[in-house]
Amino acid sequence: MLSKALTAAALRPIMLSILDRGEAYGYAIIRRIEELSDGRIQWTAGTLYPLLHRLETESLVASYWQPSESGPRRKYYRLTPKGAKALEAEKRQWLDVHALLLKLWGPEPAFG
């Protein structure tokens, strides 16, 4: 289980990255993340749907309803151009932090 804070920080970059690969609907996204992380990262509906709504409010994603052949209708989300830019910003920030952590985890210099 991930800490709350790390889950929070990973939410937007993961979601934007997934939608950057192609449109998807909420329920499928949850399962894909679980699959891609070998079960290490699990989102719940109470986490995912509010996030998608916030991203839509910010015009980072757009959505449309689509009937399913095998169950309830689905709401598909896709990345907007603004969302693609936001993804690049998220990437840069993540990599900045990652670089710092690698420095701190790497071979110890003479001092500090």
Added chain:
Amino acid sequence: MLSKALTAAALRPIMLSILDRGEAYGYAIIRRIEELSDGRIQWTAGTLYPLLHRLETESLVASYWQPSESGPRRKYYRLTPKGAKALEAEKRQWLDVHALLLKLWGPEPAFG
């Protein structure tokens, strides 16, 4: 400037990693992080001190006062054995998320 969520997620792993390198006091930690991140990551006192207090409450760090030759006294913090274990857990979690992001940013497979 980092997003609030990413700052929050990075707080504990960065702090524990820094103290794993040796004991340090609050004000110096703020400057070291800024230096190590080339100014990209900046913590404020209102972020750092409550964090140190939380970590101490959880017995992940221990502290003692030390007079300074050139200013106000300083409170030095060091990692406890429990803190070292917590650092390993934080590392693992961070790397799990990082691995997922790398998959999503990597070369696109045939499908999803």
Added chain:
DNA sequence: ACTTCTATATTGCCTCGCTATATAGCCACC
């Protein structure tokens, strides 16, 4: 009818970062 899986939505609790503010020692300058 009942259960299970799929699928989306919302309320409310609780954690926690961060702005603003307070306190205080030391030093340089005028």
Added chain:
DNA sequence: GGTGGCTATATAGCGAGGCAATATAGAAGT
């Protein structure tokens, strides 16, 4: 000796947001 600036720690209060719990509902099998 007052003023400003750097060093150093502390805390109240606000606001954002994850997530458990809960609700709704279609489809399919028993």
